[in-house]
Amino acid sequence: QSAAYSDGKIKIGILTDLSGQLSDSTGQGSITAAQMAVEDFGGAVNGTPVELIFADHQNKADVGASTARRWYDVDQVDAIMDVPNSAVALAVQQITKEKDRVAIFSSPASSDLTGKACTPNGIHWTYDTYALAHVTGEAVVASGFDSWYFLTSDYAFGHALERDTGAVVESQKGKVVGSVRMPANNADFSSFLLQAQASPAKVVALATAGADTQNAIKQAAEFGLGQSGKNIVALLLAISEVHALGLPATQGIMLTTPFYWDMDDQTRAFSKRFFEKRKAMPTFYQAGVYGAVSHYLKAIKATGTDAAPTVMKTMKETPVNDFMTKNGTVREDGRVLRDMYLFQVKTPAESKSPWDYYKLVRSVPADRAFRPLSESDCPLVKKM
Amino acid sequence: MTMQTRDTLHEGIVMYGGSPKILLAGAGLLLAVLAPYALYPVFLMKVLCFALFACAFNLLIGFAGLLSFGHAAFFGGAAYIAAHVVKVWGWAPEFGLIAATAVAGLMGLVFGLIAIRRQGIYFAMITLALSQMVFFLALQLPFTHGEDGIQGVPRGTLFGLFDLGQPLTMYYTVLAIFVAGFALIWRTVHSPFGQVLKAIRENEPRAVSLGYRTDRYKLVAFVLSASLAGLAGGTKALVFQLASLTDVTWQMSGEVVLMTLLGGMGTLFGPVVGAGLVVTLESYLASTSLPVPVVIGCIFVVCVLLFRRGIVGELLHRLPGKGNR
Amino acid sequence: MTTGPTDDIILEARGLTKEFKGFVAVRDVNLQVRRGTIHALIGPNGAGKSTVFNLLTKFLTPTRGQILYKGRDITRTKPADIALMGLVRSFQISAFFPHLSVLENVRVALQRPLGTSFHFWKSEASLHDLHGRALELIEAVNLTPWAGHTAAELPYGRKRALEIATTLALDPEVMLLDEPLAGMGHEDIEGTAALIKRVAADRTVLMVEHNLSVVAHLSDTITVLRRGEILAEGPYEVVSRNPQVMEAYMGTGGAGHA
Amino acid sequence: MSHLFGIPPQALFGQLLLGLINGSFYALLSLGLAVIFGMLNVVNMAHGALYMVGAFVAWLLLTYLGVGYWGALVLAPLAVGAVGLVLERTMLRRLYKVDHLYGLLLTFGLALIFEGAFRHQYGVSGQPYPIPELLKGGINLGFMYLPTYRGWVVAASLLVCLGTWFAIERTKLGAYLRAATENPTLVQAFGINVPVMVSLTYGFGVALAGLAGVLAAPIYQVSPLMGSNLIIVVFAVVVIGGMGSILGAIVTGLGLGLLEGLAKVFYPEASNIVVFVIMAVVLMVKPAGLFGRER
Amino acid sequence: MPDGMNTKTAMLEIADLYGFYGESHVLHGVSLEVRQGEVVTLLGRNGAGKTSTMRAIMGIMGKRTGSIRFQGTELIGMAQHRIPRLGIGYVPEERGIFSSLSVDENLTLPPVVKEGGMTVPQIHELFPNLRGRGSTQGTRLSGGEQQMLAIARILRTGATLILLDEPTEGLAPVIIEQIGVAVRALKQRGFTIVLVEQNFRFAATIADRHYVMEEGHVVDMIPNDQLHANMDKLHTYLGV
Ligand SMILES: Nc1ncnc2c1ncn2[C@@H]1O[C@H](COP(=O)(O)OP(=O)(O)OP(=O)(O)O)[C@@H](O)[C@H]1O
């Protein structure tokens, strides 16, 4: 029996950001979520113990890559999960394929992971830039806000978001009236906000991430962008960030997410457990880690081995079902299809309790949210 | 190296690398050859790449007295070049490395022409400014792929003979590159050129009055250092099969200063020891919950306050007899 | 006395002027230094001696005027190039390489003519051929017992001697010395003065010096500067009797110096 | 002529005003840096981190002690200044005799420690800090909406900058400071207590950073990394102005704020490196910086 | 003779002074005494410890033991910056002109510690070279002008005991004469002066007594009126 499991253990490595920009929305919380998933399996699968290890990739691709290699070569790790930061994720994707193991990305954004950089060994779990663009673009225009101005972080992530969202907006008969590329790591956005304010757009979209998004939102409130009739849309915003900014600054902002803690009994139950451990509600990244670990262990349980090809095959054949994902599927390119939601941040008056932040605007079904296979540039798909 | 017997006067006068150092180097080399059987090769290769980088940096600060706070530009910039020509243009790895070294050398020439006439903190600041521009380019130019970097660079076959996909082959290649780079630095330090460089570091106006065009010497040293930093960066790109923004940030420039300082500025082996320690520490700390920057910061502070000579420098100082200079 | 002065002029300044933000430190100075002589530049403090000196060695750029060396205009030539042409200066504050040994200090000056100074691939051993000549020069300034010491360890007077040895290593045709005796004790002064005299035997020396007895003893020609202008010129006997010089420089007591 | 290079002139005024606001931050930060460099010959790499500490102290005061903005405006710089005093007394002091490089390296290490420790304790998301009641809202200037708070920032920092400049360049105390930089032993031998003066100078310099931190708290998220990127730009400002030149730091800070403001309108992608381009050019033409004295 | 000479009170008493720079021991039991209103020189070869003695008085030397009393107050153990405030002024041999200060700022830098110092116009009269140069950067002055400035700024403070370390080094004979005049004038006014001098012909024109130092301690004391009688001895001491 133990022959089916390499080194008699199932070893999962959480490669995450413990010290950088993303450490609040992933980091220790991701590790906690993974631990919860393992606990829910009783710590073992078919009698084989499950072991979790973690490391900080420090947002350096080479540190991430060398950790991944060492994990696979020396520590006999079977799967790597989480991996916020696209550069690290892309490197891990390559190495995982080379070593024929499993990588499930719940935190990076780049849609290349299931596009031109797709491999048979990688799954992109929670969301990607394509989904953010499409869900937001479609749902916001459908809600009647049809002229857009983009404030875009001047790097690949921002460019991709602006390009994709813009395309959707125009395809929905909306209009992009302007955009400005904002240099990275610049704390002052007032100049760009002023340019946005001067434009006739109804929507000011933030194609930004992390600290940039936070400062932009804070300064938008300062310059009264909301009062002057602009709707702010944040293309990527985690609940930890809304919490940090507070409702006075964030009220009215629209955002896309695959998960919010207060959606139904199951999400509330999980989130309550999580909250007790971390004193914060889970972000969608962290919830995604739980789902990824569970799905992986389920597949191992079903097949009785941790050999990557078998496990990958089973994961792709089995529908994803947990508190967060309803009837999700893992596509052949590694893309997980799930429903996505557009939320709006409540006003301080609407918020009844701590962490009561979002109200649902619209939900978008899985098949509309993600890039269809027909548009995919994943080599795995073309071959077929 | 042949060491003719000299009369006693010469013996006392000439502070020249004696045989103990050669022995030490030999022992180190032997260890390095055997190391991959005991330690993880990727880790060792990373150490070697950074060691070469730190040695190149040290050539400038330790032997020419110039603090560059922008060396990441050469290291990271060359990594992009190597990654691009190997991955996209499909060049063989050896040509990739040559291209990386050459481009870094060229960048060094440009940086040098602008910065070399300034001294001390001004020099540090100009190099920093220039490297920030390189960072900006790395973020903006299409071929670098922004924050995603160039990924999945094939290691290829060296000289059409050695498959670098094999970890050990790759390791020995990296070792060979390091040894070659290190030997060049050693030779440079102990060459007629190295003598002039030292003189300039000690008293530049005097060197001018002796008829040396000091700017040119400093420029040559700068280009040499940049090229070797580039060679290190290009090699690293092949080892990790990627080139990313991390390597062009100013924090990376700071890190190489730390390595050199920790090991011992102006000593030949210091940077190697320093690089080994810092890389080990970083990979060890990655899987603990200790905050990495705090630990690194503490080391920095302790070094500056208590061990300014660095580990190797401190050892040489305690050892009886002459120092390393 | 030194070798009889020949008639040709090796270094010449024409209409040399230097202004610092409206303050004229040197005004229209015409100076001719004859080959093979020791020429002294004296004058009260602030007269512009060091400034003239710095102009001649290109450490300052003249506001106006021309400098000719062996008939060639060197007004725009770079300092390092001037040294290459055989015009070498010493510094008022000792200039040497503190962490190199005495031998290496001299060798640095000797190695330039080898033309291998850019050869970073060559071994240092290629410089060992120079040791013989270096030790000769060290001997000439009585530094042999110190040859292996780090220059920083030398006592003050010996440092000046090292500086002269290093300068001699370039085999300069013209040596410019800025207050070579300043700060020396009596025991060193005589030795150094004798050394200057010895090395001047087959070259030209231009020096700035306050120690009048040494100036009187050594120099063939003296130029007296005052407020940036030349006040008098000639041999010591003539200059020292010039009443204007006495008033501006020597004072009532004449040569008050030891 | 209603448009200037395709931009309505009102919008241009607005952008220039914003540039001036940013510039006053640069001026305040680079002033502290210049004071420290000028007096101690230390390139204070920890300046950005101490700016962050200033903002955090304000936040901590509000969150745990209920002390509001105006209290923080006084207390936080004092706290940061005190931290500076301790650093100077225990560490920096040992480095005055060695190469200036080591001061740079030490403070670089200190910056890592401060940022790392705060990040470890408070995460990176940042903490919200409200604009004080008195300065809420804004004025419509016709060409733009100017938040009152930003107006206050400009006024406050200009005042502090000018006061500092006067104290250092035009008073006896300043002369002592400058002299002590060059030759502390001799100044001591004139009967001046140099070590205390130097400690206080460092304390004052970093207190300026702390003050900038408090001023920044209501505008930016109070986060451990808020100083780390800013500091590089501020360095450039100090170098362009001429290391150690007080006036240079102030004038260049404001000037660069304006230039950056223009860049943000005409070529936003490059607004981040404008300052570095200018720095390289300035140093090539005027090695000691615009207002620097060659030493 | 100025009235200062009559009051025989000891202004400065040094007894058994040992001094160190880090590891190296440079003063080996210096003892000397200077009375109110006297001009006393320290003679000796390079490295004899003249400068070190002055630095020891000012407290700017690594470690020192023994006793230094100024008007009865013990200086050893006193905080460095308080020593000058007792009325001691020091003109260092390297001059110590500040390049970041203008000439005027240099001149007015040392705080006035006692009444009776010179005024700026008086100083300009004594050193005409300094007149009109007030806004020039201190170190742009010529070497000799810097020396004048270094002396001048101490005269302003009203210090009653002035330590002058090689004030004539690098100065033109006329200026040396002027400084001689200045020193005599100061003596008239009751100042006490300790002078380090290589140029003992100059010293002879102004001093009351000469202490000769060798290897870190005082080996002899020669009153000025017995200088001629002791010329040979002096020559051996100084190696002339
Ligand atoms: N860079 C400068 N800026 C302004 N004035 C200067 C500068 N350099 C020199 N001077 C002035 O020019 C005059 C001549 O100075 P210089 O140093 O040549 O005098 P010197 O003859 O060498 O005097 P000394 O014998 O005292 O050394 C002085 O009054 C000095 O103050």
Ligand SMILES: Nc1ncnc2c1ncn2[C@@H]1O[C@H](COP(=O)(O)OP(=O)(O)OP(=O)(O)O)[C@@H](O)[C@H]1O
């Ligand atoms: N900072 C120092 N560190 C170590 N040794 C020193 C230091 N300063 C002086 N010395 C040594 O102390 C001794 C006495 O020096 P000092 O400067 O007192 O001599 P001096 O009599 O003033 O000579 P000079 O005529 O050259 O000025 C010398 O041997 C000198 O080398």
Ligand SMILES: [Mg+2]
């Ligand atoms: Mg002079």
Ligand SMILES: [Mg+2]
């Ligand atoms: Mg002395």
